[in-house]
Amino acid sequence: MNIVLSLFSIAILLLNVLWWVIIVQAILSWLLAFNVLNVSSPAVRQISLALEKLTAPLYRPIRRILPDFGGIDFSPMVVLLLILVIQKLLAGAAMDIATSATV
Numbered sequence: 001m002n003i004v005l006s007l008f009s010i011a012i013l014l015l016n017v018l019w020w021v022i023i024v025q026a027i028l029s030w031l032l033a034f035n036v037l038n039v040s041s042p043a044v045r046q047i048s049l050a051l052e053k054l055t056a057p058l059y060r061p062i063r064r065i066l067p068d069f070g071g072i073d074f075s076p077m078v079v080l081l082l083i084l085v086i087q088k089l090l091a092g093a094a095m096d097i098a099t100s101a102t103v
Helices: 002-033 040-063 073-101
Strands: none
Touching: 002 040, 002 073, 040 073
């Protein structure tokens, strides 16, 4: 039973890491949009491309479903909400497993 709870904990941890990757990518995109950071810098360009490659597969299906909001991309917010829902479901399932193991 401890193995299953450990797997749930690892999944929740990975979702937390994904959460922060999306937050950093969103903030970086705002900084690039308002010319606070410049893409001509090699470090900024590499970080931006790496984060884009990590998050693009998550955003792509949501962008197909969402309507065009005129330059505002709501797909990161939708992915963050989905991560929250999955985390809550995993935490609830882990709690059910933990309580059923003690009974």
